[in-house]
Amino acid sequence: MKYDVIIIGAGPAGLSAALYSARGGLKTAIFEKAMVGGQITVTDNVENYPGFEDGISGFDLTAKMKTQAERFGAEFISEEITAIGLEGLCKVIETNSGEYRAKSLIICTGAHPRRLNVPGEERLTGRGVSYCATCDGALYRDKVVAVIGGGDSAIEEGQFLTRFAKKVIVIHRRDELRAQKIIQDRAFNNPKIEFIWDTVVQEIHGDQRIEKLELVNRKSKKITMLPIDGVFIYVGILPNNGLLESRIELDNAGFVLTDENMQTNVPGIYAAGDIRHTVLRQVVTATSDGAVAAWSAEKWIIENYDALEVESAKQ
Amino acid sequence: MKYDVIIIGAGPAGLSAALYSARGGLKTAIFEKAMVGGQITVTDNVENYPGFEDGISGFDLTAKMKTQAERFGAEFISEEITAIGLEGLCKVIETNSGEYRAKSLIICTGAHPRRLNVPGEERLTGRGVSYCATCDGALYRDKVVAVIGGGDSAIEEGQFLTRFAKKVIVIHRRDELRAQKIIQDRAFNNPKIEFIWDTVVQEIHGDQRIEKLELVNRKSKKITMLPIDGVFIYVGILPNNGLLESRIELDNAGFVLTDENMQTNVPGIYAAGDIRHTVLRQVVTATSDGAVAAWSAEKWIIENYDALEVESAKQ
Numbered sequence: 001m002k003y004d005v006i007i008i009g010a011g012p013a014g015l016s017a018a019l020y021s022a023r024g025g026l027k028t029a030i031f032e033k034a035m036v037g038g039q040i041t042v043t044d045n046v047e048n049y050p051g052f053e054d055g056i057s058g059f060d061l062t063a064k065m066k067t068q069a070e071r072f073g074a075e076f077i078s079e080e081i082t083a084i085g086l087e088g089l090c091k092v093i094e095t096n097s098g099e100y101r102a103k104s105l106i107i108c109t110g111a112h113p114r115r116l117n118v119p120g121e122e123r124l125t126g127r128g129v130s131y132c133a134t135c136d137g138a139l140y141r142d143k144v145v146a147v148i149g150g151g152d153s154a155i156e157e158g159q160f161l162t163r164f165a166k167k168v169i170v171i172h173r174r175d176e177l178r179a180q181k182i183i184q185d186r187a188f189n190n191p192k193i194e195f196i197w198d199t200v201v202q203e204i205h206g207d208q209r210i211e212k213l214e215l216v217n218r219k220s221k222k223i224t225m226l227p228i229d230g231v232f233i234y235v236g237i238l239p240n241n242g243l244l245e246s247r248i249e250l251d252n253a254g255f256v257l258t259d260e261n262m263q264t265n266v267p268g269i270y271a272a273g274d275i276r277h278t279v280l281r282q283v284v285t286a287t288s289d290g291a292v293a294a295w296s297a298e299k300w301i302i303e304n305y306d307a308l309e310v311e312s313a314k315q
Numbered sequence: 316m317k318y319d320v321i322i323i324g325a326g327p328a329g330l331s332a333a334l335y336s337a338r339g340g341l342k343t344a345i346f347e348k349a350m351v352g353g354q355i356t357v358t359d360n361v362e363n364y365p366g367f368e369d370g371i372s373g374f375d376l377t378a379k380m381k382t383q384a385e386r387f388g389a390e391f392i393s394e395e396i397t398a399i400g401l402e403g404l405c406k407v408i409e410t411n412s413g414e415y416r417a418k419s420l421i422i423c424t425g426a427h428p429r430r431l432n433v434p435g436e437e438r439l440t441g442r443g444v445s446y447c448a449t450c451d452g453a454l455y456r457d458k459v460v461a462v463i464g465g466g467d468s469a470i471e472e473g474q475f476l477t478r479f480a481k482k483v484i485v486i487h488r489r490d491e492l493r494a495q496k497i498i499q500d501r502a503f504n505n506p507k508i509e510f511i512w513d514t515v516v517q518e519i520h521g522d523q524r525i526e527k528l529e530l531v532n533r534k535s536k537k538i539t540m541l542p543i544d545g546v547f548i549y550v551g552i553l554p555n556n557g558l559l560e561s562r563i564e565l566d567n568a569g570f571v572l573t574d575e576n577m578q579t580n581v582p583g584i585y586a587a588g589d590i591r592h593t594v595l596r597q598v599v600t601a602t603s604d605g606a607v608a609a610w611s612a613e614k615w616i617i618e619n620y621d622a623l624e625v626e627s628a629k630q
Contacts, residue, residue: 016365025478050331053382067368163340287365288603
């Protein structure tokens with residue numbers, strides 16, 4: 001099958017790219033191997049996507065985006081992509097069911113927080129276990145929360161959480177932080193922030209919601225139980241870049257480098273959303289990226305129309 | 316009055332910045348001299364803001380964004396700002412009613428298309444008169460539309476409109492285009508595009524909707540009537556930068572230059588949405604800008620907390 005634009009990944013970035021591409025009159029396919037919606041589908045109430053004054057579940061929000069993209073003709077394909085190749089200007093997508101060709105490709109494969117990989121973590125995600133203070137901090141007014149990690153993100157987000165929480169306990173596996181000095185100093189001077197050093201979480205307990213953290217001191221091996229209202233885990237974010245061939249330029253952490261047009265280093269290949277090297281990862285930034293990527297792809301196809309038609313005719 | 320963040324302009328960028336700032340626990344005010352919602356309020360049906368599968372009017376969409384920001388404590392102030400000043404790190408906003416101070420400022424004053432300033436233009440805007448092919452092109456399937464202008468935007472958007480319209484008539488005041496050679500060539504080779512040279516629109520006629528353009532040839536002075544289904548006016552976009560003092564860096568066209576954090580050249584002052592030097596101006600890109608700007612302002616306030624408190628105490 002031949003398309004103008006193939007989008008890989010149907011989270012908010014991919015769904016927005018599909019809407020803009022299909023509504024722009026381009027023949028558009030969007031591939032998703034798992035569930036449409038991406039990471040945000042696990043969020044019960046997205047309060048900060050502009051336009052939904054009472055909030056909306058991540059599941060419902062992305063379902064609406066899917067319907068909207070389909071309305072303009074975007075085709076959803078539930079196949080797992082096994083390889084991405086190039087033949088001249090054309091992009092070739094392989095799945096277990098066949099081969100698809102496109103003039104332009106938009107990569108929206110997303111990212112995922114690094115997990116602690118301890119019992120209870122997955123089950124209680126969205127029920128007191130969070131990976132995003134910007135998203136969920138406001139839910140913990142006058143509560144006691146823990147932050148796991150010792151880097152810039154962990155400490156800055158801990159600082160941020162003190163706006164809401166009455167106490168923030170930073171739990172770090174080492175006896176000193178990795179965060180920048182200025183960020184550390186401010187945290188040490190904040191009376192709402194406490195530290196537990198040399199300690200890791202070995203289980204998260206709770207029935208319907210989180211209740212306590214089971215901690216172990218790495219030096220003394222002593223185990224303690226810490227009652228808690230919520231835990232924010234900041235031990236890294238990992239790009240879903242398994243499919244990206246070596247010729248697409250990534251940053252040191254594996255995220256795709258683009259310019260402001262969402263253009264990667266390969267002509268006609270764009271990236272949008274969490275997979276991209278970017279400053280803030282939110283639904284609204286992902287949808288914006290997707291719109292810009294589709295608009296750029298459309299311009300690129302217009303500009304390379306003749307060469308693309310010649311190649312397409314050969315296949 | 317003292318705020319953490321003052322936002323100037325309550326279009327989608329400002330409304331999203333207000334939501335993120337207020338929800339982030341910052342004391343937030345948003346100033347709008349005219350109607351909340353900005354340019355998009357005149358659009359009957361916004362089809363391409365992700366999440367509204369049947370479309371939504373610009374008026375309703377921005378009303379929802381306002382309610383959402385207010386829910387988290389953003390204060391809306393209907394006063395016209397007369398001056399913006401700086402006192403050290405603090406920003407001072409003057410209106411006819413008084414003076415407001417903020418640690419950080421987010422400029423969301425928007426832009427507006429340059430008008431032809433001919434009779435009928437304003438009255439028929441949104442009823443056949445459009446300034447945005449990306450927004451409205453899909454409404455003109457198998458119709459005949461005119462494009463006014465001869466620059467890159469006019470010709471590229473004319474090309475784009477041929478995906479929908481059966482005929483696109485480019486009307487230009489000169490006898491040659493200003494657009495790049497490659498863009499011109501492609502337009503000349505497109506059988507759906509026709510040109511009318513040396514000609515300007517002197518009136519737009521129509522009752523409930525556009526019906527015809529009254530054209531005058533600048534050389535022969537001959538007047539003709541052109542029946543038409545829609546007209547797209549691409550004679551420039553103008554930034555609403557009247558308030559910006561000389562120290563904020565602008566591009567040659569008067570749009571605010573920022574980095575990817577929406578930071579201007581002045582510490583603690585950010586810009587978001589159409590006022591910004593950017594590649595694509597849509598509701599979804601504006602709301603994303605607003606979220607990033609608020610997030611950046613929040614980080615900046617945390618990083619400069621001590622210095623800001625000292626200054627604030629002096630006032």
